[in-house]
Amino acid sequence: MQKPQFNDGLLAFLKGSPTPFHAVRNMATTLAAHGFTALDEKQAWSLRPGKYYVVRNGSSIAAFVLGKNDPVNTGIRLVGAHTDSPCLKLKPRPEKLTQGYLHLGVEVYGGVLLNPWYDRDLSLAGRVTCLTADNRIANLLIDFERPIATVPSLAIHLDREANNTRSINPQNDIPPVLMRADKSESLEPILLAQVRKEHGEASLERILSFELSFYDTQAPAITGLKEDFIAGARLDNLLSCYTGLMSLLEAGTDVTSLLICNDHEEVGSASAEGAQGPFLRSVIERLLPDASTLHQVMANSLLISTDNAHGIHPNYADKHDGNHGPIINKGPVIKVNVNQRYATNSETAAYFTQLCEADKVPLQVFVTRTDMACGSTIGPLTAKEIGVRTLDVGVPTFAMHSIRELGGVDDAHYLHQALTRFFMDPGPLGAT
Numbered sequence: 324m325q326k327p328q329f330n331d332g333l334l335a336f337l338k339g340s341p342t343p344f345h346a347v348r349n350m351a352t353t354l355a356a357h358g359f360t361a362l363d364e365k366q367a368w369s370l371r372p373g374k375y376y377v378v379r380n381g382s383s384i385a386a387f388v389l390g391k392n393d394p395v396n397t398g399i400r401l402v403g404a405h406t407d408s409p410c411l412k413l414k415p416r417p418e419k420l421t422q423g424y425l426h427l428g429v430e431v432y433g434g435v436l437l438n439p440w441y442d443r444d445l446s447l448a449g450r451v452t453c454l455t456a457d458n459r460i461a462n463l464l465i466d467f468e469r470p471i472a473t474v475p476s477l478a479i480h481l482d483r484e485a486n487n488t489r490s491i492n493p494q495n496d497i498p499p500v501l502m503r504a505d506k507s508e509s510l511e512p513i514l515l516a517q518v519r520k521e522h523g524e525a526s527l528e529r530i531l532s533f534e535l536s537f538y539d540t541q542a543p544a545i546t547g548l549k550e551d552f553i554a555g556a557r558l559d560n561l562l563s564c565y566t567g568l569m570s571l572l573e574a575g576t577d578v579t580s581l582l583i584c585n586d587h588e589e590v591g592s593a594s595a596e597g598a599q600g601p602f603l604r605s606v607i608e609r610l611l612p613d614a615s616t617l618h619q620v621m622a623n624s625l626l627i628s629t630d631n632a633h634g635i636h637p638n639y640a641d642k643h644d645g646n647h648g649p650i651i652n653k654g655p656v657i658k659v660n661v662n663q664r665y666a667t668n669s670e671t672a673a674y675f676t677q678l679c680e681a682d683k684v685p686l687q688v689f690v691t692r693t694d695m696a697c698g699s700t701i702g703p704l705t706a707k708e709i710g711v712r713t714l715d716v717g718v719p720t721f722a723m724h725s726i727r728e729l730g731g732v733d734d735a736h737y738l739h740q741a742l743t744r745f746f747m748d749p750g751p752l753g754a755t
């Protein structure tokens with residue numbers, strides 16, 4: 324796919340995916356439109372060479388092409404990413420009425436950079452679980468789309484030290500303000516009206532529970548005087564989900580390829596649908612029911628774990644090691660950490676280097692300063708779960724975990740080129 328079309332699709336995916344539930348729904352829709360068959364984990368699978376996808380919890384998805392060639396000989400080309408991003412999630416009983424304002428208590432999901440959440444036009448989206456008139460429980464997605472809340476800053480006149488010493492107490496300072504209200508007004512009828520508006524279910528009885536999060540309504544955009552940048556929420560890590568998906572759509576049908584996008588990376592991945600859970604393993608076991616065959620295939624397979632990297636920031640250049648400062652629009656970044664915060668080793672790095680060179684994709688490498696702690700991602704966790712050789716790679720970005728992150732217009736497309744080539748690779752994957 325050409326870069327302008329690819330980037331337009333990326334912006335649309337970011338905008339239309341305010342939560343992991345929406346991201347997975349959008350990915351499933353795209354896969355179905357490209358001939359992938361939906362599988363249900365609750366049913367038996369009878370698989371023959373073809374294209375499939377399966378969703379768990381509505382927030383994680385695995386999609387695969389089961390190739391014509393025996394995976395014992397070819398291995399599986401695995402690409403991983405995560406669907407979740409740091410955000411503010413509504414508490415189960417969020418309402419607070421203070422000075423005639425309805426504001427809503429939130430939990431901080433993951434490592435949120437809180438300052439950028441002030442003075443934004445926020446909306447609310449996610450999953451509500453409802454009781455239907457015929458006594459069934461149903462999961463439904465909602466998205467208010469329009470700005471319905473804000474976290475106003477405290478004026479500098481009331482906090483003269485704001486630029487020097489300001490700290491944020493998330494319990495007290497962050498609850499978004501929804502509206503002027505009196506005691507008779509509450510959130511539940513507002514949510515119910517939204518469910519009915521989007522799903523037209525007049526027979527809906529009531530909402531039993533929900534998982535809703537706030538997000539910035541400012542649309543993602545291409546920015547910079549020379550249009551060098553992509554600005555938007557959730558680049559970490561919907562950019563990689565989209566890139567993996569577009570690459571899988573271009574994969575051939577001879578060899579077996581699989582894309583896994585997990586929820587809950589930002590909170591440690593330890594869940595039924597997280598990378599530290601059994602989802603991927605269970606999909607692979609159903610692909611390869613014979614245990615000995617499965618071990619053989621895994622030994623022949625390789626995982627490219629895709630998650631964004633920290634580009635070197637011109638205002639804070641000393642936060643990077645002098646020899647390892649990835650530049651935006653200079654290509655994907657191999658991420659290395661000797662303490663296994665990243666799963667890259669010399670073999671997987673070499674394999675990816677060769678892959679990129681074959682397609683003239685520029686490549687960079689990141690290792691953190693030796694006096695700073697290193698982040699982590701799904702790579703090491705997935706490698707631990709299924710025992711596969713793994714590479715951690717990602718595009719360079721600024722402002723990771725901000726409400727508006729910044730990436731480059733070239734890098735996601737470079738990564739797309741490399742992943743597409745990976746999905747087409749007849750093997751062997753890595754050293755022989």
Ligand SMILES: [Zn+2]
Nearest residue numbers: 559560630631
């Ligand atoms: Zn990430």
